[in-house]
Structures are given as C-alpha cells and as structure tokens.
Amino acid sequence: MAAFRPIANTRSATGIPTAKLAVWWLLVSEIVIFGGVLASYLMHRLGHPEWANYAVHTQTAIGATNTLVLLSSSLTAVLAHQAAQTGDGKKAAKFLLATIAGACLFLCFKAYEWHGEIEEGFVPWTNGFWAFYYTAAGIHASHVIVGAIIMAFVAKDAYAGRDLHRVENVGLYWHFVDLVWIFLFPLLYIAK
Amino acid sequence: MSVAHDHDHGAHDAHHHEMSFIEKYIFPTDHKYIGKQYMFTGMFMALFGGFYAYVFRMQLAFPNMSVPFFGRVSPMEYNAAITQHGTVMIFWVAMPVLIAAFGNFLIPLLIGADDMAFPRLNRLSYQIFLVSAVVLIASWFVPGGAFGGAWTAYPPLSADARYSLTPMGSSMWLIAVALEFAAFLLGGINFIVTAMNGRAPGMKWNDVPMIVWMICIASILFMASVGPLVAGAIMLLFDQNLGTNFFDPRRGGDPILWQHLFWFFGHPEVYVVLLPATGMCAEVIPVFARKKLFAYDTVLYTTIGTGVLSFFVWAHHQFVAGIDPRMANVFTITTVLISIPIAEMVFLYIATLYGGSIRYTVPMLWALGFIFAFLIGGVTGIYLGASGADIYFHDTYFVVAHFHYTFFPIAFIGTFTGFTYWFPKMFGRMMNETLGKIHFFGTMISFNFIFLPLFATGLGGDHRRIYNYNNFPELATPDLQNLRILATVALLVLIAFQFIFIYNTFYSMFFGPISGTNPWKATTLEWTTPENPPGHGNWPPDNMPTVYRGPYEYSVPGREDDFWPQNQQS
Numbered sequence: 001m002a003a004f005r006p007i008a009n010t011r012s013a014t015g016i017p018t019a020k021l022a023v024w025w026l027l028v029s030e031i032v033i034f035g036g037v038l039a040s041y042l043m044h045r046l047g048h049p050e051w052a053n054y055a056v057h058t059q060t061a062i063g064a065t066n067t068l069v070l071l072s073s074s075l076t077a078v079l080a081h082q083a084a085q086t087g088d089g090k091k092a093a094k095f096l097l098a099t100i101a102g103a104c105l106f107l108c109f110k111a112y113e114w115h116g117e118i119e120e121g122f123v124p125w126t127n128g129f130w131a132f133y134y135t136a137a138g139i140h141a142s143h144v145i146v147g148a149i150i151m152a153f154v155a156k157d158a159y160a161g162r163d164l165h166r167v168e169n170v171g172l173y174w175h176f177v178d179l180v181w182i183f184l185f186p187l188l189y190i191a192k
Numbered sequence: 193m194s195v196a197h198d199h200d201h202g203a204h205d206a207h208h209h210e211m212s213f214i215e216k217y218i219f220p221t222d223h224k225y226i227g228k229q230y231m232f233t234g235m236f237m238a239l240f241g242g243f244y245a246y247v248f249r250m251q252l253a254f255p256n257m258s259v260p261f262f263g264r265v266s267p268m269e270y271n272a273a274i275t276q277h278g279t280v281m282i283f284w285v286a287m288p289v290l291i292a293a294f295g296n297f298l299i300p301l302l303i304g305a306d307d308m309a310f311p312r313l314n315r316l317s318y319q320i321f322l323v324s325a326v327v328l329i330a331s332w333f334v335p336g337g338a339f340g341g342a343w344t345a346y347p348p349l350s351a352d353a354r355y356s357l358t359p360m361g362s363s364m365w366l367i368a369v370a371l372e373f374a375a376f377l378l379g380g381i382n383f384i385v386t387a388m389n390g391r392a393p394g395m396k397w398n399d400v401p402m403i404v405w406m407i408c409i410a411s412i413l414f415m416a417s418v419g420p421l422v423a424g425a426i427m428l429l430f431d432q433n434l435g436t437n438f439f440d441p442r443r444g445g446d447p448i449l450w451q452h453l454f455w456f457f458g459h460p461e462v463y464v465v466l467l468p469a470t471g472m473c474a475e476v477i478p479v480f481a482r483k484k485l486f487a488y489d490t491v492l493y494t495t496i497g498t499g500v501l502s503f504f505v506w507a508h509h510q511f512v513a514g515i516d517p518r519m520a521n522v523f524t525i526t527t528v529l530i531s532i533p534i535a536e537m538v539f540l541y542i543a544t545l546y547g548g549s550i551r552y553t554v555p556m557l558w559a560l561g562f563i564f565a566f567l568i569g570g571v572t573g574i575y576l577g578a579s580g581a582d583i584y585f586h587d588t589y590f591v592v593a594h595f596h597y598t599f600f601p602i603a604f605i606g607t608f609t610g611f612t613y614w615f616p617k618m619f620g621r622m623m624n625e626t627l628g629k630i631h632f633f634g635t636m637i638s639f640n641f642i643f644l645p646l647f648a649t650g651l652g653g654d655h656r657r658i659y660n661y662n663n664f665p666e667l668a669t670p671d672l673q674n675l676r677i678l679a680t681v682a683l684l685v686l687i688a689f690q691f692i693f694i695y696n697t698f699y700s701m702f703f704g705p706i707s708g709t710n711p712w713k714a715t716t717l718e719w720t721t722p723e724n725p726p727g728h729g730n731w732p733p734d735n736m737p738t739v740y741r742g743p744y745e746y747s748v749p750g751r752e753d754d755f756w757p758q759n760q761q762s
Contacts, residue, residue: 006729007736008305008390018309018389025381029415036420036456040427040438040449047446124436128444131436135427 023169027176030143034180037139041132041187054129055192057122062113063189066106067181073102074178077171084158084167092167093159096151099174103148110141133188140184143177221311222728226318227297228618231611234289237280237325242687244277253673253680255660268357270659271340276332278343279365282461283372284325286603290468291376291414292321294610295383295407297618301718302401304392304737304759306729309385317378324371331364339365342657344454347439347447351431363432370425373418380411392717392759394739398488399758401716401743403610405492406471410464413499417460424453451513455506462598463502466566467495469606470537473559476613477541478744479714480556481548482754485744486540494533494540501530511579512586520579527577534570538563549747553712554628555613561636562605569597572647587657590650593643600639608632608693615697616711617718620725621704627696634689641682645675715757716743 009018016024045051080095114134124134151174154166220226243261250257251265258264265273296314300307308314332338339361341350350366353359387408391400427438428450437443439450478485485491507515507523541563550556572594575581585591608631615623646654652672654661661667661676710719717737721730731737737759745756 006305006307006309006311007733008300008307008386009309011305011390013391013395014388016389018385021389022310022381022385025384025415029377029381029419032416032419033422034419036423036453037427039420040423040453043449044446124430124434128437131427131430131438135430135436135438139423139426 017165019165019169020172023172027172030176034136034139034183037132037136038183038187041136044128044132045187045191048128051127051129052192054122054127055188057117057120058133058189059113059116060189062109063185066109067185069102069106069109070178070181073099073106074175076102077174080158081168081171084164087164089158089161089164092164093155096155096158096167096170100148100151100155103144103151106144107141110137136184137188140177140180143180147174147177219315221307221315223296223300223308223311223314224618224726226314227293227295229318230288230296230321231293233322233325234285234287234293237284237288240329241277241280241285242690244273244280245683246687248273248277249680249683251659252661253677255662267659268337268340271342272332272338272358272361274657275340275342275365276328276338279328279369281599281603282343282465283369284328286465286599287372287376288321289607290465290603290610291383291407291410292317292379294403294468294472294614295379295411297614298718299383299386299404299407300390301617301721301726301730302404302716302743303387303390303395304717304731304739305386305390306731306733306736308382309390310382313378314382317375317382320371320378321375324368324375327364327371328368331361331368334360334364336361344458345428345450346454347428347431347445347450348441350450351428351438351440351445351447353432363429366425366429366432370422370429373422373425376411376414377418380415383411384408392737392739395758396739398492399739399742402474402485402488402491403468403471406467406474406495409495409499410467413460413467413502414464417457417464417503420453421457424450448510448513448515451510452506455509456503458509459506460499460502463498465602466598467499469562469566469602469609470495470541472606472610472613473541473562475716476555476559476609477544478746479613479712480551480553480559481545482551482746483544483548484742484746486543486546488742488744491537491540494536497533498530498537501526501533505530505577508577508579508582511582517579524577524579528574531570531574531577538567538570554623554625554632555609557629557632558605558609558612561632562601562609565597565601565605565636565639569594569599569601572597585650587655588650589646589654589656592656593646593650596643596646600643604635608635611697613712614718615700616707616724617721618725619701619704620707621700621702622707622711623700623704624696627692631689631692631696634692635686638682638686638689642679642686645679645682649675649679713753713755715745715755717758720757720759 012018014021076095076098080092080099083091083095122130124131147170151170154163154170157163158167216222217225220229247259247262247265248270250259251270256264296308336353336358339345339350339356339358341356341362345362345366349355350362353362356362387400387404427436430436431438431440431445435443437445439445439447441447474485474491504526505523507519508527511520511523572590576585576591576594612623612628615621649672653667654672658664658667661673707724709721709724712719717739718726720737722732739758740761741756741758743758745758747754748756
C-alpha cells in the first residue's frame with residue numbers, strides 16, 4: 001500500500017517540517033537515555049577513584065581512530081544533505097552510502113577492540129567500570145547499527161529521487177549518534 | 193516545505209478508499225480506532241489489576257482463608273499480587289487509557305486534523321504496547337511465578353534471582369515495562385508533533401483546548417523523565433542475566449542508584465497521568481457550568497510550572513533510604529512547593545464553577561468528584577513531603593492511602609470523566625444517565641471507605657509490606673483488623689459497582705439513544721464533525737474546520753446560543 005499521508009502530516013503550523021520536528025523530539029528522548037547512563041557513570045567514577053586503574057586498559061588509539069571515523073561519516077552525512085537540497089538524489093545516496101561505510105568501519109574497530117579486551121578477561125561482569133564501559137558503548141553501538149539500517153532505506157529512496165527531505169532528518173540523527181560518542185570517548189578512554 | 197505536496201495520492205484519495213475489516217479493526221491507522229484499542233486494552237488490563245487488589249485485600253482482611261476464585265494466598269503470591277497490581281494499574285491502565293487512548297482519540301479531533309501526523313507510527317506504538325501486555329501476562333505463568341519485588345523493583349531484591357526467587361518473572365516484567373516505555377515514547381512524539389504542526393488554520397496556541405495541552409505536556413514530561421529509567425532497565429536486566437554489578441551491593445554495586453533512576457522517572461510519572469485527568473476536568477467543567485474556563489493562561493502556566501517542578505522532587509521517596517539529610521531538606525522544600533501550582537489549578541476550576549449555571553450530568557459529577565478526591569490526596573501529600581513527618585509515615589498504610597487518593601482519582605475518576613463525556617463522540621450514542629449516577633455515587637462512596645480506614649491503620653502503625661498481621665501482636669488488635677475488613681468490604685462493593693459501568697458501556701454502545709453530533713452543546717472542534725461518530729478523516733477533506741476563537745466561549749452576552757463553536761465565523 002502506498003504511503004498514506006494525512007492532512008495532519010502536511011500541515012506545518014509551527015513552520016518546522018513535520019518529520020524534522022519529530023526527529024528533534026526523538027533526539028530529546030535519546031538525550032535523556034544517554035544522559036541517564038552517563039550521569040550514573042560519572043557519579044560512580046567520582047565515587048570510585050580506583051576505577052582509573054581499570055580504565056588504563058582501554059585502548060585510546062582505537063577509540064581515537066573511531067572518533068575520526070565517526071566525525072568523517074558525519075561530514076559525508078552533511079554532504080548528502082547538501083546534495084539532497086540541490087535535488088540530486090543519486091549524489092545524496094552515494095554520500096549516504098559513504099556514511100554507512102563509516103558506520104561499518106566503526107563497528108569493525110569496535111568488534112576488534114572488544115575482542116581483545118574480552119581475551120584479556122575484561123568482561124561486563126568483571127567490575128563496575130567494565131559494566132559501564134560495555135553498557136554505554138553497547139547502547140551507542142546499537143544506535144550506530146540502527147542508524148546505518150535507516151540510512152540504507154533513505155539512500156534507496158533518495159537514489160530514486162523520492163523523499164529527499166529524509167536525508168536531512170537521518171543526518172540529524174547521525175550527528176546525534178556522533179555527538180554521544182564525543183562524550184563517551186573522553187569519559188571512557190581519555191580519563192585514566 | 194517540499195514535505196507538503198510531493199505525494200499526489202494523498203489524503204483526498206485515501207478518504208474514499210474502502211477499508212477491509214482487517215485494515216479497519218485489526219491493524220487500523222485511524223487515530224480513533226487506535227484510541228479505542230488502547231482504551232479497551234487498558235480497561236481489560238484493569239480487570240487484572242482489580243483482581244490482584246481483591247486477592248491481597250482478602251488475604252489482609254481474612255488471613256489464610258481460601259480466597260474465592262483464587263485459593264489460599266502464599267507469601268510469594270501475595271508479593272506478586274501487590275507488585276502486579278501496581279504495575280498493571282500504572283503502566284497498563286493509567287498510561288494507556290489517559291495518555292494513549294484519550295490522546296489518540298482527542299488530539300486530531302480537537303485541533304481539527306484528519307489524523308495523527310504519523311498514523312503508521314501510531315499503529316506501531318499500539319502494537320508494541322500490545323506485545324508488552326502479552327509479555328507481562330505471560331510472566332505471571334512462568335516457572336517461579338510472577339515478579340514480586342513491588343512495582344518499584346528495588347535492588348538488590350530485583351537484581352538477583354537468588355533474592356527474588358523469580359528467575360524468569362523478574363526479567364519478563366522488566367522487558368514488558370521497557371517495551372511499554374518504547375510504545376509511549378513513539379506515541380508521545382506523535383502527539384507532540386501533531387499538536388504542534390497539525391492544528392487547523394487559525395488555531396493559535398491559546399485556542400488549543402486544555403486537554404490537548406495537558407496530554408502534550410504530559411508526553412514531554414514522560415519523554416524527559418523516562419530516559420534514565422530506560423538506561424536503568426537495561427542495566428538491571430544485565431544485572432539479572434549477565435551478572436554485571438550495577439545495583440547489587442554484594443558485588444560492589446549501588447542499590448540507591450536504581451532508586452534515583454527509578455524515581456527521577458517515577459515522580460514525574462505521577463504528573464504524567466495527573467495532567468490528562470485535570471485536562472478532562474478543564475474540558476468538562478466549562479461545558480456543564482456554561483461558563484468560560486477561568487484564567488486559561490494561568491491554568492496553562494501552572495501546568496508548565498508543575499511539570500518543571502516535578503523533576504526536582506523525586507528524592508522525597510528516599511528520605512529513609514540513607515540519603516544525605518541536607519538533600520532531604522532541599523527535596524522537602526521542592527515537594528511542598530509543587531503543591532502551589534496544583535492548588536492554584538484546583539482554585540481556577542472552582543472559580544470556573546462560580547456563578548455558572550451548573551448541570552449535574554454524569555461527566556460533571558465525575559469532574560467534581562475528581563477535584564474532591566484529588567484534594568484529599570494532595571493535602572495528605574504535604575505530610576509525606578516533609579521529611580520529618582515522612583520518617584514516621586514511610587512505608588505505612590498512610591502512604592498507601594495517600595497515593596491511592598491521587599491515583600484512583602487520576603486513573604479511574606479522571607477516566608470516567610472523559611469516557612462519559614466523549615462517549616457520544618466515540619460511539620454516537622448516549623449512556624444511560626441513571627445507571628451513570630448510580631455508578632458514580634456507588635464508586636465514590638465505596639472508594640472513600642476503602643482508603644479513609646487505611647489512613648487510620650497507617651497512623652496506627654500498619655506497615656505496607658506485611659502478609660499477615662497476625663504475626664505481629666501489636667498490630668493484630670481487633671480495632672485495626674476491623675478497619676482492614678472495612679477497607680476490604682468497601683473494595684468488594686466498589687468492584688460490584690463497576691459491573692454497572694461495564695453493562696452501561698456495552699448496552700449504550702449498541703442500544704443507547706442516538707446522540708447527534710453535539711449533545712452537550714460544546715464549543716470545541718470535535719463536536720462539529722458532520723458524521724457522528726466521525727468517519728475516516730473526521731471532516732470532508734475539502735471542508736476541514738477553520739478556527740476563529742478560543743475553546744471555551746460559553747454564555748457570551750448578546751448571542752442567541754449560549755455556546756459559540758470555535759469554527760463558527762460569526
């Protein structure tokens with residue numbers, strides 16, 4: 001069945017496009033989810049100075065590389081948005097594919113990193129630090145996966161020239177995922 | 193924007209599209225059917241919630257008797273019954289009925305739209321909610337039994353099956369709650385976006401009916417408060433199943449962290465369900481007082497003020513949990529402060545009544561009953577909000593009576609207010625007025641006889657979490673036991689009166705007198721639909737309403753009619 005679009009969806013009493021408004025509210029709900037994890041982690045980290053001894057074992061180099069990968073993928077997301085604004089759906093789709101590639105690269109690094117850590121015996125139930133490390137990064141990684149899947153759908157439509165406004169919306173989500181990592185990286189890796 | 197018209201097969205064609213039975217009733221995208229699905233699922237779950245209340249009240253009044261329809265209640269079953277009663281009533285009755293059912297049904301109709309902004313997202317929200325209800329019900333029948341760690345699920349009890357003794361029940365409970373949160377996050381985004389963007393031409397912010405404001409503000413509160421608990425639920429699930437150590441002190445975790453995450457959500461949650469209920473009063477009282485809502489702007493600002501303050505009161509649930517006494521002082525102040533906007537709102541409703549030509553219809557009786565009952569709940573809350581007093585009252589039946597004087601008015605009196613008021617719009621027929629009044633007085637009187645005695649037993653020292661008071665000689669006195677029996681008998685009476693409501697609902701749905709499109713002579717847009725109940729799309733697509741004035745223009749001097757619909761040009 002073709003997508004049915006009610007009149008309510010086509011109105012814009014605030015002047016903000018409806019879909020974009022919804023993505024912003026989605027991000028509001030996501031901010032408090034990650035806010036809850038990070039606030040809990042921060043309180044515990046401050047209360048347990050000895051966690052610095054565990055944080056030593058995180059691999060800052062891989063974390064930094066992943067930061068670079070995610071930031072670059074945000075750049076391609078912006079370029080996709082720019083292409084979509086000029087109406088070039090095919091170009092937008094290509095940039096979205098580049099963003100998906102960034103997401104996959106990020107996940108590969110993450111898998112390699114976790115593999116090494118688990119080999120060394122650092123598992124989620126080792127202690128509080130590792131529990132937060134895996135939970136926070138794991139929730140983030142699940143957002144990376146979901147974002148990549150959604151971008152694949154958006155790219156498919158954009159390639160056919162349909163629903164180009166979605167390129168910007170999925171980009172908003174992707175920047176948010178990126179931003180969360182910007183908080184996770186110093187808190188989990190740099191703070192030793 | 194380009195969003196607007198890039199689909200030529202838009203609303204116009206779909207309006208004439210004939211829907212199959214499955215499209216219409218099983219997987220509808222029409223907001224009215226999704227609203228009804230939420231409504232009836234919620235009411236169905238209320239039967240379970242009520243049954244559990246009956247089981248544990250019978251055990252408390254008549255210890256160790258064989259409860260009819262249940263049998264003897266074991267201590268484990270008792271714990272499971274109180275846990276599931278609380279969980280069901282809050283997450284599967286109050287939330288779906290007050291926010292989701294009324295939100296879905298009312299928001300598009302009251303803002304003059306044909307549907308929600310995202311109808312399929314709306315359908316997904318209900319489907320996730322339905323799955324969550326199925327998971328919860330399934331968790332009652334798994335080996336080990338249903339989770340019995342109270343609806344607050346405090347660790348360490350909830351964090352380890354060796355303590356809770358419900359290895360599957362506790363995880364399934366948690367998954368059900370998390371799914372339910374996901375459903376309401378989706379629904380909430382839809383509500384807020386629809387109300388912000390989908391309003392009829394001419395409808396300014398202060399032309400929006402109060403119930404729409406209230407449901408949207410409640411959705412924002414939910415969205416902004418539930419996040420930490422979603423994270424906490426994931427952490428607790430890991431504690432239960434992976435052996436991580438977030439919350440279990442034996443493994444180096446911190447059980448107070450859960451209490452913070454839980455109550456950071458749990459207290460705003462009270463206001464999440466309260467606001468729609470007060471919003472219904474704001475709709476019903478002007479209609480049956482034939483008078484403009486007193487101080488629309490002030491009602492709105494007190495609502496927003498309540499919402500903001502509600503994020504800073506949560507630790508009043510933890511006064512005896514070992515938090516810093518200086519922090520307890522801060523939370524005492526914020527807790528007592530929050531009674532100011534709520535009291536102001538009550539005064540504004542009473543001011544609306546002043547000088548009106550009041551009609552005691554069934555919805556009006558419920559609205560007035562709400563104000564009366566919630567007032568008692570609010571006033572007793574001030575005792576508990578003061579940390580000095582709370583140290584003595586904590587975990588007694590005084591607390592139980594207090595929050596039932598808030599939650600029962602919200603979840604049931606508020607629902608009955610809205611349900612009896614919008615019934616003609618939902619089903620096109622009127623409910624029976626006499627049966628409605630019998631139901632109202634029966635419910636109100638028996639409700640007070642349940643919980644007034646519990647204030648007394650609480651002050652007499654009754655602790656909340658006791659299975660059999662005969663094991664505590666100083667509490668097993670005839671005086672206290674008689675009060676417990678009184679409360680239980682009143683509960684049985686209350687349950688009996690609900691059958692009148694169920695009969696009235698289903699009889700009137702099919703055989704009640706046809707109501708016409710505007711039986712109450714109200715001004716808001718839902719009463720202006722050409723068909724009743726409104727058809728798919730609510731209004732003809734080429735004749736959507738335009739708004740010219742505020743929602744409460746009653747008894748305007750110089751006009752022939754005493755109501756002036758929002759969409760009437762002059």
